[in-house]
């Protein structure tokens with residue numbers, strides 16, 4: 001009976017335990033969580049989503065306040081196009097987050113940063129260029145390009161001295177997306193080191209339409225591996241993600257030729273995860289029928305979440321003066337459009353309800369959109385129930401090692417917490 005620990009993931013000169021903890025935006029995949037993965041010989045991710053908010057919280061900076069003060073005059077305006085990011089602050093925040101994490105790294109594993117293209121930040125190219133360069137400057141081991149096709153992202157890094165030495169990968173959900181990426185970047189003579197193939201059961205935004213249930217991760221992985229082999233590109237590590245809940249689920253992908261697996265949901269209920277503890281209990285509590293994929297994210301991608309997320313239907317005034325991470329190249333966001341429509345339709349109401357879109361910046365910042373993987377309803381199988389009815393939080397090391405060493409689809413329960 002094989003276990004995940006019988007395999008190693010090779011990325012350049014690194015030999016890793018083939019477990020990658022996926023990026024989870026706005027500090028859910030915290031530095032502490034990523035550091036545990038690296039300490040145990042795998043790969044951890046931090047995320048640069050809303051990085052200024054993250055450093056304000058973690059490093060006592062005042063970036064959000066500074067932006068809010070600069071654009072205070074615009075709060076009542078429906079036109080958010082003047083609200084630009086200060087690129088120096090953005091670089092400084094990214095550097096702080098990355099340096100602060102890398103300085104604490106121990107063990108033989110690696111730490112990558114998850115960088116979402118859909119965070120268009122009212123200036124997609126220049127803000128992405130700054131985020132990528134600052135992460136490389138600050139010594140990140142690798143960058144995972146997420147939430148977007150990233151057709152121009154390698155070119156944005158091309159002149160960086162670490163472009164060929166840092167590990168670079170992309171998340172795709174179809175062979176077609178990978179083919180486009182490879183074609184667009186062929187002139188750079190720089191292949192991705194790894195490709196995360198994310199299937200329809202993942203958390204966060206999905207690279208599928210609302211017909212996500214018609215797709216199957218194993219089939220997409222097989223197609224991508226066959227293509228890479230045929231093109232002589234089999235050195236690119238293929239890393240499946242989405243719904244891999246046990247070590248045995250992972251072994252099935254390793255036997256089929258995967259280099260490693262990316263997992264996330266099981267780590268949302270660890271002490272190191274950045275979600276507040278009371279929200280971790282909501283993840284434990286969720287039943288399969290409590291989880292939905294909907295279209296309320298202004299990014300245009302479907303997103304999976306717990307139906308009782310307080311951010312769903314909430315009609316808060318857009319706060320792009322402070323945040324504004326989803327403003328597109330023209331300073332527009334689908335939430336602003338939906339919000340203004342509701343305000344115009346209900347001029348007498350003090351607080352409108354907006355059902356079709358959500359203010360993702362505000363609600364992710366406040367942990368009010370509880371995005372999660374499809375298998376969240378199984379989290380209660382992974383721990384013990386306490387006398388007060390709550391579930392015992394786990395350590396990231398426990399979950400990591402359960403993936404690493406378990407066989408037969410089994411899940412090891414934690415030692416009971418001392419009372």
Ligand SMILES: Cc1cc2nc3c(=O)[nH]c(=O)nc-3n(C[C@H](O)[C@H](O)[C@H](O)COP(=O)(O)O)c2cc1C
Nearest residue numbers: 022023024025146202203204242243263264265373
């Ligand atoms: C709470 C949560 C937040 C996530 N946020 C992001 C994100 O910001 N960027 C991203 O690329 N993927 C995100 N994901 C997807 C994960 O990185 C990962 O690929 C996927 O969830 C793996 O499937 P699993 O959760 O079933 O193990 C998120 C997943 C979860 C559970």
